[in-house]
């Protein structure tokens with residue numbers, strides 16, 4: 678009986694949370710790993726922008742960096758993101774540098790709930806130290822490089838995200854469950870804010886019988902679920 682209740686509740690939540698979820702964060706934050714599990718948990722399709730770029734070019738990311746430089750990779754990344762965000766009901770894992778462009782940041786925020794998976798530099802170092810597929814991390818001093826990238830990017834991830842979650846403190850499965858709960862609360866909060874505003878707009882209309890554009894704008898839900 679409990680199982681039936683739980684399943685019914687999960688199905689309700691799945692329906693309620695239709696739409697895109699977009700993961701941003703540093704290399705090693707877990708965007709690809711958590712993204713796959715989250716998509717499975719929420720009945721969404723998983724897409725990874727790096728994977729997509731590799732599919733389309735037929736080569737691995739280090740080869741793109743070698744031939745076209747980082748600038749060439751960034752052009753491809755923007756192009757692919759513009760296309761991928763048009764999908765519906767996906768979990769999109771972006772590459773760690775996607776937020777470097779203002780154009781990308783706006784695009785991502787407009788097309789889904791953006792989640793910043795944050796982690797300490799020590800944790801990121803543990804997770805990426807033996808990786809050969811991240812050209813920006815092929816250096817003698819991995820810790821210093823990660824510190825530098827984190828200093829450049831942390832504010833951009835925060836600016837882009839609707840939700841921030843620390844990905845460093847627990848196993849991946851409980852992280853996915855915690856994130857799913859946060860997404861649910863975020864949606865509830867957003868709908869409440871919209872309902873309150875509709876009510877306000879209605880009252881303003883009946884008293885003034887006018888409606889200008891500032892009254893129709895719903896409040897930004899920006900960064901409303903920080904830990």
Ligand SMILES: Nc1ncnc2c1ncn2[C@@H]1O[C@H](COP(=O)(O)OP(=O)(O)O)[C@@H](O)[C@H]1O
Nearest residue numbers: 703704705706707708709710711804844848849
């Ligand atoms: N929350 C986590 N806890 C422990 N290890 C993790 C976690 N998230 C990812 N990892 C591990 O870190 C490595 C990098 O993860 P990945 O998903 O590729 O990160 P990203 O796509 O953000 O660069 C992988 O080996 C993965 O298993």
Ligand SMILES: O=C(O)C1=C[C@@H](OP(=O)(O)O)[C@@H](O)[C@H](O)C1
Nearest residue numbers: 703704705727772773774811812
């Ligand atoms: O942070 C970055 O600039 C990059 C992150 C990588 O993706 P992950 O964040 O999935 O490792 C990949 O897009 C490329 O190597 C550049």
Ligand SMILES: [Mg+2]
Nearest residue numbers: 708709727770
């Ligand atoms: Mg990844």
